[in-house]
Amino acid sequence: MATKILTAKQMQEIDRISSEKLGIPSLVLMENAGRNVFRLLEEKFPQLATERILILCGKGNNGGDGFVVARQLLMRGYRPRVVLLAEPEGLQGDARRNCEILLQSGLAPTIVPNQSDWFRTRAEFLTSSLIVDAILGTGLDRPLEGFYREVIVDLSRNFAAIPIVAVDVPSGMPSDTGEALGVSVRARYTVTFTAPKWCHVFPPNCERLGEWRVTPIGTPAYVHENDPALFLNLLGAEDLAPFTRQRARDSHKGDYGHVLVVGGSLGKSGAAALTALGALNSGAGLVTAAVPAGILPLVAGAAPTLMTEPLAENDAGAISCRSFDYGRFASLASNKSVLALGPGLSTHPEAVEFTRRVVRESSQVPLVVDADGLNAFAGAAELLDGQGRKLILTPHPGEMARLTGLTTDQVQAKRVEVARQFSIEHKAYVVLKGNRTLVAEPGGQVYVNPTGNPGMATAGTGDVLTGMIAGLLAQHPEAPVERVVAAAVYWHGAAGDAALARRGELSLLATDLLAALPETLRGAAHNDGNESRSEPR
Secondary structure: OOEEOEOHHHHHHHHHHHHHHOOOOHHHHHHHHHHHHHHHHHHHOOOHHHOOEEEEEOOOHHHHHHHHHHHHHHHOOOOOEEEEOOOHHHOOHHHHHHHHHHHHOOOOOEEOOOHHHHHHHHHHHOOOOEEEEEOOOOOOOOOOOHHHHHHHHHHHHHOOOOOEEEEOOOOOOOOOOOOOOOOOOOOOEEEEEOOOEHHHHOOOHHHHOOEEEEEOOOOOOHHHHOOOOOOEEEOOHHHHHHHHOOOOOOOOHHHHOEEEEEOOOOOOHHHHHHHHHHHHHOOOOEEEEEEEHHHHHHHHOOOOOOEEEEEOEOOOOOEOOOOOOHHHHHHHHHOOOEEEEOOOOOOOHHHHHHHHHHHHHOOOOOEEEOOHHHHOOOOOHHHOOOOOOOEEEOOOHHHHHHHHOOOHHHHHHOHHHHHHHHHHHHOOEEEEOOOOOEEEOOOOOEEEOOOOOHHHOOOOHHHHHHHHHHHHHHHOOOOOHHHHHHHHHHHHHHHHHHHHHHHOOOOOOHHHHHHHHHHHHHHHHOOOOOOOOOOOO
16 A cells, blocks of 8 residues: 655665665666656656756766766767766766766766856856756755755756756755755756655655656565555555445445444534535445534534434533433444544533543444544543554644644654654554644554645534545445545545635635535546556645
């Protein structure tokens, strides 16, 4: 499932295994990398013959890739300008060999080894119409200093109108994080190899890639795709198509599960209604909303296909514990496929007590907990235990902070680590919402969702997601939970993207997302798994 996302060290290990254990020469890997960049140039720049191509090469393997690109161009009649931003004596290994091959082919790089030489010769480079950035590759873990920093600052200020194609990563960008550590190249296109790196996926770094693609260079996929130590994964539509396949002609509503939504309170009836509609629109066979009696007419009016159950309420319009019949509720929940708990429930002390008891006593029913259902465990996360059950938690960063005792900023700074650790410790599936929503599972794998947009930062979209997760779980009780949850997260974001195209960011509402779901899921059902991977923008 999904595509592995690698760190620089993991990528180096894959290259090492391919060369040393499998006998694939590293020179071949570099050749394939450079050829893939050349192919993108031909594809994206149809008038390549008229382009004034400048290839900037560093002294490492990224520069070696650049020499291969130059030779590929030269072999086809193009005459690029190659600039080596180092002394030739500093070249080693495959990079040195490819520089020698380029010289033997009749193209000598211009040597610009320092800052003064750069500023003396840069006027010649300003006439370029296309730049290939092969200065620095993966592995940078600190802000750039010195000569390379000055070159990249100059490119940003004075070469900004010239399209840049980055080799592997834009130079200056740390590959193992989304965090910007200093200056980096802003690319029009980026070609990376074997698998995406963290910087290709997470903001703000991913916003400087332009259009990007992953290309093979000859490292066998099995070297990394089945390694459990590689825990970060990028979701794609082709991974999730099985959850939207057409139904059997002789099926009936009972085949697609029964979701029980428990939520709502005075002033928050919409949260329960949106959750129920999310479950219905994602294909659940039956949906019942159990809400405080006072708001039941409002929730029932959301859709004639929705069933409702009244719950005892207190004077505040929240669920009442004093007069609540837990035996009746247990009977109500026992024959349901999934229980979605929390949207709009309120943080009234009685609602908190009710929530904790439901989580404690409903261990036989798959449980999706969101919103006020999560807030009931603020400062008491030890009560959330998914051992022996299917427990799915869907916090936004603020709710995650309340569960962990961290600040919201601390959660956002270490999203992958926080979600993964909480999932492992509590044996629960964690959906940490936000830009690049994460799905973490108790085995330690984390899935990154590339769909969605800022227009979805509006009331109710999280309730719709809770309903979708519950709806898909109800339909696929035998499937791996993380795959079902990931499918809901992916298609939720995809529906948001479809709604964005119609409504724009400012006016997008949760109801627009619901309206976009049918066409989104219909398109997913017709996906044959061969379309291009959706890439983060």
